[in-house]
Amino acid sequence: MHSLPLFHRVAGQPVIVVGEGEAAAAKARLIERAGGTIVGAASKEARLAFVALDDPDEAAAALKARGLLVNVADRPDLCDFTLPSVLDRDPVLIAVSTGGASAGLAKVLRLRLEQMLPASLGRLASGLAAAREAMRRRWPEAGARRHALDAALAPGGPLDPLDQAAADRIDEWLERDSLSASQTIEITLASDDPDDLTLRQARWLGSADAILCDDNFAPQILARSRADALRLPVDAAPPADARLTLILRTG
Structure with missing residues (x-):
């Protein structure tokens, strides 16, 4: 990954915007939409800053020297963070980023996702949040x-x-x-290329509680699994509390 994806809460927080014109106005609209308060460069409370100037180097350097994280419009080389193209199904947010390589590509991918994901997705997320205690009891x-x-x-x-x-x-x-009974599934992968995974294999990887494989198993394959999945040697016994255990082998 070229960046660490983070969602930064700015509601009620000051955010610096330096610049004029449409680029600065677009940043300001986005910040206000997220509940932030636009302030000038002199603010001592702000932690984030956006710079939209024709010649941004000096302003960006001054803000960074004060310890702020800075985004500079159209200058990914000066950015501490970049803004993704955002699909908003509140409270679900899906961010598509190219690390500043192509904002146009990020936008087109987001528009494709807009067509795929129903408007009710946010309501589903809110409903699951409301049902959290009921799920704990169940x-x-x-x-x-x-x-x-x-x-x-x-x-x-x-x-x-x-x-x-x-x-x-x-x-x-x-x-x-x-609940279905615990399962242990052994799969032999065609190659070390994640693109060769079948849809079913990818789904198993994404939901397995435990993964049994050799120490030298392809990291690019394991990257498709849950980060909290237990990893054990291939000859280990499946954990008793794992609902789905995968044994991975290469062909």
Whole structure:
């Protein structure tokens, strides 16, 4: 990765904008949309700054010297952070970034995603947040909750995020869903290239609680798994509390 993706909360916080014209105005609109307060370069409380000037080097350097993180319009080489193209399905935010390589490409990808993701996606997220305590009562063990939710959100599941009606099924899902038995699945991969993964293999990688593989297994494949998935030697016994254990081998 060229950057560490972060979502920075600016609601009620001062944010510096230096510049005039459409570029500066666009930054200001985005900050205000996120609840931030636009302030001048003299602010001592701000932690973020946006610079939109024809000759930004001096202004950017001065702000950085004060310890601020700075974004400079059209100058990725001067940026401490870049702004992605954002798809807003509040409270769901999907950010597409090219690290400043091509804002146009990021925008087109975001527009494609806009067509794919239903307007009800935010309502589904809010409904799941409201149901958090009910899920804890239904599945007291964290691994069991995760497995149940993974299955519900899977393609074709009762809470499939691409289904416009999914947000209306949360209560019904909580009432009738039952956990499937623990599974151990052994798969032999065609190559070390993640692009050769089948859709099913990619889905298993993304939902497995434990992964058993050799020490020298391809890191680019393991990067497709959950960051919190337990990793064990290929000859280890599957963990008793894992709902889905994958044994990975290469062909």
